[in-house]
Amino acid sequence: MFIVFLRFSANKAKAPDFIQGHKAWIQQGIKEGLFLIVGSLQPDQGGCIIANNIEKEALESRISEDPFVTENIVKAEVFEVTPSMTIENLQFLMAA
Structure with missing residues (x-):
């Protein structure tokens, strides 16, 4: 399992120009069952x-295709997590 932080760069002002492509990229990851949770970093950090x-x-390659990454709107940081405990509803993460 991975946690990916997409932190805004100095090019944050370009985000509105590429938001539709970014959202489509996210939707594809959700549709394929790869992205479990997607959200905003508060306050307005990415x-x-x-x-x-x-x-x-494969995840790093996929991230490199995000329009926000290709346009240097965000900088991606990928952290690998090995779950050791979880609530019953999330037990499927333990097998991954």
Whole structure:
């Protein structure tokens, strides 16, 4: 499992020009079952994705296709997490 932080860069002002492509990129990751949770970093610092069922190299490659990344609107940081405990509803994460 991975936590991806997408922190705004100095090019944040360009975000409105690329938001539709960024949202489509997110929707594709959700549709494929790779992105479990997507949300905003507060206050207005960027975004966060919890990803699963993907290898780190494949995730990094996918992140490089995000329009916000290609246009240097955000800088991506990927952290790998090995879950050791969870609530019953999230037990599927333990097997990943």
